[in-house]
Amino acid sequence: MNIVLLGAPGAGKGTQAAKLVEEYELPHISTGDMLRAAVKEGTPLGKKAKSFMDAGDLVPDDVIIGLVTERLQSKDTEKGFILDGFPRTSAQAVALDAELSKLERPLDAALLIDVDSEVIVGRLTSRRMCKDCGYIGTAADATCPKCGGEMYQRDDDNEATVRNRLDVYEKSTAPLIDYYRGCDLLVAIDGDRDPDVVYADVKKSLGL
Numbered sequence: 001m002n003i004v005l006l007g008a009p010g011a012g013k014g015t016q017a018a019k020l021v022e023e024y025e026l027p028h029i030s031t032g033d034m035l036r037a038a039v040k041e042g043t044p045l046g047k048k049a050k051s052f053m054d055a056g057d058l059v060p061d062d063v064i065i066g067l068v069t070e071r072l073q074s075k076d077t078e079k080g081f082i083l084d085g086f087p088r089t090s091a092q093a094v095a096l097d098a099e100l101s102k103l104e105r106p107l108d109a110a111l112l113i114d115v116d117s118e119v120i121v122g123r124l125t126s127r128r129m130c131k132d133c134g135y136i137g138t139a140a141d142a143t144c145p146k147c148g149g150e151m152y153q154r155d156d157d158n159e160a161t162v163r164n165r166l167d168v169y170e171k172s173t174a175p176l177i178d179y180y181r182g183c184d185l186l187v188a189i190d191g192d193r194d195p196d197v198v199y200a201d202v203k204k205s206l207g208l
C-alpha cells in the first residue's frame with residue numbers, strides 16, 4: 001500500500017500514521033526528517049540540499065524527489081510506504097507521480113485527515129506543555145499530571161500564529177487535494193472524532 005498522507009497541522013495525521021506503521025509495518029517517510037538526516041550525514045543529495053538551505057533558499061523539488069526515490073530503494077518499503085510532508089503542491093505531485101511510475105510503484109491513495117479549521121484552532125490553542133518534562137496536555141491541566149510541573153503555552157500555539165499556519169496550509173494544499181481527487185486517489189476521512197474511530201475508518205476506506 002503506497003500512501004501519501006495529507007492533513008493540516010493539528011489534524012492528527014501523525015497519530016494515524018503511527019497506527020498504520022505499527023499495524024502494517026509500513027515505513028513512515030517524513031521528507032522533513034529525511035532532509036535533516038541527509039544534511040547531517042553529508043550524503044551527495046544532503047550536500048546539495050544544504051547549499052540551498054545555507055543560501056536561505058527552498059530546497060528544489062528534484063532534490064526532495066531524489067531523496068524520496070533513494071529512500072524507496074530500501075528493502076523496508078517493499079510492502080509499501082507512507083509519505084508525509086511531500087508533495088505540498090500539485091506541481092510536486094505531478095513530478096512525484098512521474099518518478100513513482102518509473103519505479104512501477106504508483107500511489108494507491110492520498111489519505112486526507114480532514115478536520116475543520118475552527119476545530120484545529122480550538123485544539124492547538126488549548127494545548128499546554130510541561131516546563132519540566134515536556135508532557136503535552138490541555139488548558140484544563142492546572143499543573144502537569146505527570147510530574148506536577150508548571151504548564152505553559154508554546155509561542156506558536158497562540159491563535160494568530162495557528163490561523164496563519166492554517167491559511168498557508170490551505171492555500172498550498174487545496175489544489176493538491178483537487179489534483180488527487182481528479183486522479184481518483186483521494187480518500188478523505190473525517191478527523192474530528194476519537195483517534196481510534198478515525199483509524200477504523202481509515203482502514204475500512206483503504207480496504208485494509
Ligand SMILES: [Zn+2]
Pocket residue numbers: 130131132133134135144145146147148149
Ligand atoms: Zn511534567
